[in-house]
Amino acid sequence: MTTGTTWTSGMAWSEVEYTAVRELRGPLAVVEGVTGVGWDEFVRITLHSGEQRHGLVLEVNRDLAVVQVLEDTAGMDPAGVRMAFAGTPLRIPVGTGWLGRVCNGRGEPVDGGPPVFGATSAAVGGVPINPARRQPPADPVLTGVGAVDALTTLVRGQKLPVFSVAGLPHLELATQIAAQSTAAGQAFSVVFAGMGLTHADASFVRDALEERSAASELVLLLNTADDPVIERILTPRLALTVAEHLAFDAGRHVLVVMTDMTTYAEALREVSAARGEIPARRAYPGYLYSDLASLYERCGRIDGRPGSVTVVPVLTMPAGDITHPVPDLTGYITEGQIVLSRDVHARGVYPPVDALASLSRLMRFGAGPGRTRDDHLDVAAQLLAALARARQVRELAELVGQAALSRADRRYLELGDAFLYRFMDQRPEETRTLDDTLERGWQVLLTLERSELTMLPDALIDAHEKGAGG
The missing domain is CATH 3.40.50.12240 (Rossmann fold)
Structure with missing residues (x-):
């Protein structure tokens, strides 16, 4: 037998309905005189007009139960409310x-x-x-x-x-x-x-x-x-x-x-x-x-x-x-x-x-050999290291001016912009493959001197320098 999203279908509702609603407080209803009711129990709430709402038991203290009403308590009259408890938590x-x-x-x-x-x-x-x-x-x-x-x-x-x-x-x-x-x-x-x-x-x-x-x-x-x-x-x-x-x-x-x-x-x-x-x-x-x-x-x-x-x-x-x-x-x-x-x-x-x-x-x-690409983790680590250095150089340039920077430092400034606009920037509707992303990462990294790429194996650098030169 299938169960529908009406929530109430398939549930063995108690034949006892409680009407002693003490108060309505925001999205909560406090009902008294309850017995055998447990925390998180699903509740069917029937209004005087016949409209049905639903709730969950938040708290039980002796014969009092605090029920959070899923459809809110707006328009509810405590004097005309009946509550039945399902005996089980909410199921879908x-x-x-x-x-x-x-x-x-x-x-x-x-x-x-x-x-x-x-x-x-x-x-x-x-x-x-x-x-x-x-x-x-x-x-x-x-x-x-x-x-x-x-x-x-x-x-x-x-x-x-x-x-x-x-x-x-x-x-x-x-x-x-x-x-x-x-x-x-x-x-x-x-x-x-x-x-x-x-x-x-x-x-x-x-x-x-x-x-x-x-x-x-x-x-x-x-x-x-x-x-x-x-x-x-x-x-x-x-x-x-x-x-x-x-x-x-x-x-x-x-x-x-x-x-x-x-x-x-x-x-x-x-x-x-x-x-x-x-x-x-x-x-x-x-x-x-x-x-x-x-x-x-x-x-x-x-x-x-x-x-x-x-x-x-x-x-x-x-x-x-x-x-x-x-x-x-x-x-x-x-x-x-x-x-x-x-x-x-x-x-x-x-x-x-x-x-x-x-x-x-x-x-x-989730990345690296056998999962994405063999060079994935190395490229990611080198990109982050280079980006951290680029941020330091940018702060230094704000203090002493770009003219006082070394050639290597100016390369890092260029890398910071290349990282944003050539590696990271993409259109909201664009699906970019990981291969494309990592190749962009290589292009950004190869703007640096080879001696700066200390986190990449020489064989990988040789292969990509050859590819870039070709």
């Missing part, structure tokens, strides 16, 4: 039926199609991967974005966030990665979860990912800024639940792109304030770290199971502050970061990646 149907569909943040179709069906269902809360069966990330996910593939290679099973600030093209980069990513010809799917998007941004995402959606390689979940705040908390959990089944049961390599995690954290803060919890840093709840970890740690590979789940969360840093709780805690949980730069963006370069502030701690498991 899972399977390949999600591919090619566009849904809101609650998983309800907005593409004009029928509800999504699946032969089985799974709890939205998910379960942790058994550490004894967790396999280390391995092999690359190539995004078609040269700066990412060459310098911060994304590895299957990795969690690699994008740190940005307001006004930078992080949404464009997120959709480009979602549209172009591949797993070396193996079965690959993308789950895109947008949270707190404007309607213009939501339309942009749908248009940019239309081709991948038409190919049944994409699941699109879009929560807009005017949707209920509780939906924003549910959206990434839905995305990861769908992704886990596509990976570990259907055998696909799945990339989950989640943007913007800062709006998710702000929704969490709003619900925490409504519950009257004691705030921690910047008024965020004290459990923000564990909550983010419960999302990020659902990616990975499982021994003996096909597929993988790779996560790219995108977040904006308020006022560009990387010590803000959301990027700070995200950095503790994840394995690197891609940092976008205002300065690079001001120079007209896309994507505006700050290469020296970015890293992929698992890059060696």
Whole structure:
């Protein structure tokens, strides 16, 4: 028997309905007189008009239950509300039926199609991967974005966030990665979860990912800024639940792109304030770290199971502050970061990646001999070393003037510009192969004297100098 996205189908609802709603507080409803109700239990809420809403149990204290209403409490009259408890957490149907569909943040179709069906269902809360069966990330996910593939290679099973600030093209980069990513010809799917998007941004995402959606390689979940705040908390959990089944049961390599995690954290803060919890840093709840970890740690590979789940969360840093709780805690949980730069963006370069502030701690498991190209890791290391020297030389030139620089130092200044405009810069709709990117890297490096290329084997330099001369 199939289960639909109406949530209520297939659930054994209690025949007992509770009507003693003590108060409505923001997105929360407090009901009293309950018995046998557990944390995270799914709730069916019936209004006096017959309209049905849904909720999840956040807290139980003796005969009181605090329920977060997924569709918000607007228009609800406590005197005319009935609540029935399912006895189980929220479950959704899972399977390949999600591919090619566009849904809101609650998983309800907005593409004009029928509800999504699946032969089985799974709890939205998910379960942790058994550490004894967790396999280390391995092999690359190539995004078609040269700066990412060459310098911060994304590895299957990795969690690699994008740190940005307001006004930078992080949404464009997120959709480009979602549209172009591949797993070396193996079965690959993308789950895109947008949270707190404007309607213009939501339309942009749908248009940019239309081709991948038409190919049944994409699941699109879009929560807009005017949707209920509780939906924003549910959206990434839905995305990861769908992704886990596509990976570990259907055998696909799945990339989950989640943007913007800062709006998710702000929704969490709003619900925490409504519950009257004691705030921690910047008024965020004290459990923000564990909550983010419960999302990020659902990616990975499982021994003996096909597929993988790779996560790219995108977040904006308020006022560009990387010590803000959301990027700070995200950095503790994840394995690197891609940092976008205002300065690079001001120079007209896309994507505006700050290469020296970015890293992929698992890059060696997804790049190099047998995975990408034999010279990949050497070229990446030499490019970053040369870029660091170029930045030092630029600061020196601002103090003493370019006329006082040595010939080698002036070459490094040239390399800094060549790195931005010949290596990193590409069009938002351009899919750049890794071979093309690495060859561009070689062209940039060969502007230096051979004696400066200390991180490259002589045989590789000889081969590329010969090729450049030919």
